[in-house]
Amino acid sequence: MEVLKIATAGSVDDGKSTLIGRILYDTKSLTTDKLEAIEKTSKQRGYDYLDFSLATDGLVAEREQGITIDVAHIYFSTKNKSYIIADTPGHVEYTRNMVTGASTSQASIILIDARKGVIEQTNRHFFINNLLRIKDVVVAINKMDLVDYSEEVYNKIKADFSELMSKRDYQGQTISFIPVSALKGDNVVNKSDKMSWYEGESLLEHLEKLDKSDIFNVGTPRFPVQYVIRPKTEEYHDYRGYAGKVYGGNLSVGDEVVVLPSQTKSKIKEIYFYDEKYETASRRSSVTITLEDDVNVSRGDMIVKDGDLPTIEKQFTANVCWMDSKQLTPGAKYVVQHGINKVLAKVDAIHHKINPDYSGIEEGVTGLGMNDIAKVSFRLNKPIFYDQFKNHRTNGSFIIIDAQSNSTVGAGFIQ
Numbered sequence: 001m002e003v004l005k006i007a008t009a010g011s012v013d014d015g016k017s018t019l020i021g022r023i024l025y026d027t028k029s030l031t032t033d034k035l036e037a038i039e040k041t042s043k044q045r046g047y048d049y050l051d052f053s054l055a056t057d058g059l060v061a062e063r064e065q066g067i068t069i070d071v072a073h074i075y076f077s078t079k080n081k082s083y084i085i086a087d088t089p090g091h092v093e094y095t096r097n098m099v100t101g102a103s104t105s106q107a108s109i110i111l112i113d114a115r116k117g118v119i120e121q122t123n124r125h126f127f128i129n130n131l132l133r134i135k136d137v138v139v140a141i142n143k144m145d146l147v148d149y150s151e152e153v154y155n156k157i158k159a160d161f162s163e164l165m166s167k168r169d170y171q172g173q174t175i176s177f178i179p180v181s182a183l184k185g186d187n188v189v190n191k192s193d194k195m196s197w198y199e200g201e202s203l204l205e206h207l208e209k210l211d212k213s214d215i216f217n218v219g220t221p222r223f224p225v226q227y228v229i230r231p232k233t234e235e236y237h238d239y240r241g242y243a244g245k246v247y248g249g250n251l252s253v254g255d256e257v258v259v260l261p262s263q264t265k266s267k268i269k270e271i272y273f274y275d276e277k278y279e280t281a282s283r284r285s286s287v288t289i290t291l292e293d294d295v296n297v298s299r300g301d302m303i304v305k306d307g308d309l310p311t312i313e314k315q316f317t318a319n320v321c322w323m324d325s326k327q328l329t330p331g332a333k334y335v336v337q338h339g340i341n342k343v344l345a346k347v348d349a350i351h352h353k354i355n356p357d358y359s360g361i362e363e364g365v366t367g368l369g370m371n372d373i374a375k376v377s378f379r380l381n382k383p384i385f386y387d388q389f390k391n392h393r394t395n396g397s398f399i400i401i402d403a404q405s406n407s408t409v410g411a412g413f414i415q
Contacts, residue, residue: 001077002212005084007102007134009125010111015142019111019182020074020085021052023204026189029076030055049183080208095356095371096323098128099411103397107136107210109203114147114179118160123357126161130168131319131356131373131413133393136210138176140203144195145181151197154179167358170390178203219248219392221283222310223303224339229288241272241288242297247394251289252280256306259297260385265306266293300340302385310385310395317377317415318389319354320368324402324409327367328376334409335401338384339394342401348377375415389413 010016021038024030030038034055042051055074074085086101102108108129112122129137139161147153158177165175178187179198186192189204201209229241251257255268271278272288281287289303297303304310322328328347336345353362353374361375368374389396400410 001082002080003082003084004107004207004210004212005086005105006207007086007088007098007105007108007129008111009088009098009102009108009128010142011113011116011119011121014111014113014116015053015182016111017053017055017087018051019109019140019142019180019188019203020087021055022182022185022188023085024055024074024076025050025052026185027076027078027204052182078204078208083207095124095128095373096321096411098125099132099321100323102128102132102134103411105132105134106212107138107207108134109138109140111140111142112157112161114141114143114150114153114157117157118164120357122161123164126164126168127356127358130170130173133170133172133390135172136174136176138178138203138206141177141179142182144179144186145184149179149181149186149192149194151195154198164358176200176206178206218283219387219395220308220310221249221251221305222247222387222392222395223251223289225297225299225301225303226340227299228297239290240294240297241290242303243286243288244303245286246281246283248283248392250280250282251303251305257291257303258306258309259291259295260302260304260309261312261383262296262301264293264295266291266295268292302339304385310387310392312383312385314380314383315348315378316380316384316386317351317375318398318412319415320374320376320400320410320412322368322370322372322374322410324407325370326402326409327369328400328410329367333403335403336378336380336384336398336412337401338386338398341384343384344381344403345378345400346380348379351375351377376412386414388415 008016038050038054041054072087076083088098088101110125141154141157179195180187187202191202223244223246225242225244227243229243231239253268258265268289269292270290271281330347330349332347334345335342350365353365353372356373387395396414398412399408402409
């Protein structure tokens with residue numbers, strides 16, 4: 001079954017956790033004990049409604065304060081798709097959490113409180129979706145029940161958000177506007193009869209109709225080798241297969257390929273998924289590939305089509321989201337993990353800090369604090385084979401690791 005990962009973003013009290021809880025409730029994805037716990041706690045708090053945010057806010061502090069602090073992943077399925085919802089916090093101090101949740105998502109839901117409209121936090125949420133090249137963005141205008149389901153309010157927010165869209169540098173996004181009431185269930189899973197002026201789909205109907213060919217970013221084929229398979233049995237005495245996941249595009253039997261970093265050339269001989277052979281490996285499929293020539297291929301190497309090589313360099317510039325309390329400064333040394341490969345890296349320069357509210361850039365920055373986003377250059381101790389993030393989300397992204405603590409301290413998107 002097709003799996004769709006969705007990132008969510010919303011400011012304090014916009015109703016993000018309630019929206020997710022409502023989806024789980026209306027799709028009958030909540031277990032009996034979870035539903036009983038929600039009913040009991042809602043009653044104890046004196047609510048005359050079910051507090052669906054309790055279905056997602058797992059930390060004690062989240063439940064006490066009524067806010068989302070950490071990224072939670074919620075799973076549910078319909079007849080057509082399996083869904084993973086990354087419930088990310090919307091506060092500015094949790095920008096790193098939001099980037100983490102959105103970095104592997106194919107679609108995004110940005111919540112706006114119908115009473116407040118487009119606010120500064122909305123700019124940040126859209127900026128991160130734009131930065132991470134998320135192709136399908138749903139703007140869910142929530143709490144329509146509190147503005148009497150007003151079409152005028154909806155149109156005003158839609159117009160304000162359209163102004164924000166004009167500032168983006170990634171034009172490949174599809175933006176959809178859906179008026180909802182998470183608390184009442186209007187236009188979340190089922191169409192509402194209280195907004196006859198809205199002729200579009202409900203939120204879940206929209207997600208159900210998303211075509212993976214439209215939302216998964218297309219690039220050139222990249223096949224990082226994760227494991228070399230050598231059975232050494234009598235039946236497969238000379239078998240040598242290379243296991244991994246195909247990213248960006250398709251690979252087929254007979255394709256002329258180059259193995260990086262050696263740049264040895266060969267052809268794809270066979271493509272296996274377990275014990276079945278295929279003529280073509282589609283993007284995002286995990287397969288084993290054999291080559292016609294007995295060439296040296298190791299874990300961490302990459303197989304690409306001949307004439308379609310990535311950049312092979314010992315330096316690059318990237319947009320970095322810093323996630324550590326210890327500042328990033330020029331000259332500092334880290335480990336950069338790009339795909340499977342880890343290389344030693346030195347911060348060459350911090351060019352400028354990027355304000356994620358579309359208010360511009362800050363020059364003359366000497367260090368990055370937690371949640372800062374900036375354009376940074378790195379020098380590496382050996383070459384990596386990369387693409388620009390705008391052309392290839394997987395091969396254009398990396399994480400930064402502190403060699404002493406072994407903690408992930410940053411995420412980067414190569415320019």
